[in-house]
Amino acid sequence: xxxxxxxxxxxxxxxxxxxxxxxxxxxxxxxxxxxxxxxxxxxxxxxxxxxxxxxxxxxxxxxxxxxxxxxxxxxxxxxxxxxxxxxxxxxxxxxxxxxxxxxxxxxxxxxxxxxxxxxxxxxxxxxxxxxxxxxxxxxxxxxxxxxxxxxxxx
Numbered sequence: 001x002x003x004x005x006x007x008x009x010x011x012x013x014x015x016x017x018x019x020x021x022x023x024x025x026x027x028x029x030x031x032x033x034x035x036x037x038x039x040x041x042x043x044x045x046x047x048x049x050x051x052x053x054x055x056x057x058x059x060x061x062x063x064x065x066x067x068x069x070x071x072x073x074x075x076x077x078x079x080x081x082x083x084x085x086x087x088x089x090x091x092x093x094x095x096x097x098x099x100x101x102x103x104x105x106x107x108x109x110x111x112x113x114x115x116x117x118x119x120x121x122x123x124x125x126x127x128x129x130x131x132x133x134x135x136x137x138x139x140x141x142x143x144x145x146x147x148x149x150x151x152x153x154x
Contacts, residue, residue, distance in 0.1 A: 071153060113139075
């Protein structure tokens with residue numbers, strides 16, 4: 001088989017470099033969009049992206065404590081970020097996220113705010129789409145909005 005000199009074939013390493021470059025460009029575009037938002041909107045968007053990537057350590061890393069509430073359980077006491085990340089991962093490990101869309105942001109006071117998001121997902125090895133509402137509670141500390149609460153409802 002003859003190869004045309006004008007259509008080079010990329011090696012596997014070149015595909016990897018292209019994918020890395022594309023990911024870097026996408027992250028820059030996301031960062032530019034996040035930078036144009038208010039500090040609260042930035043915090044909500046970064047939390048949303050961490051959730052979609054199942055990066056629960058990144059989701060809670062700046063918090064000193066996080067209160068979790070799941071559909072089948074009552075309100076839990078506040079826990080340290082590492083513990084919260086493990087619990088979230090256990091709860092969400094079998095889910096394939098379809099969407100995690102912001103519905104509303106509401107500032108309850110100068111230093112408290114809530115974001116309401118709608119989560120659509122499919123449990124692995126099924127085709128049933130499920131929907132949950134997720135409330136993220138934020139508190140402003142030293143000018144930064146920190147995630148303090150995650151409440152998931154059916």
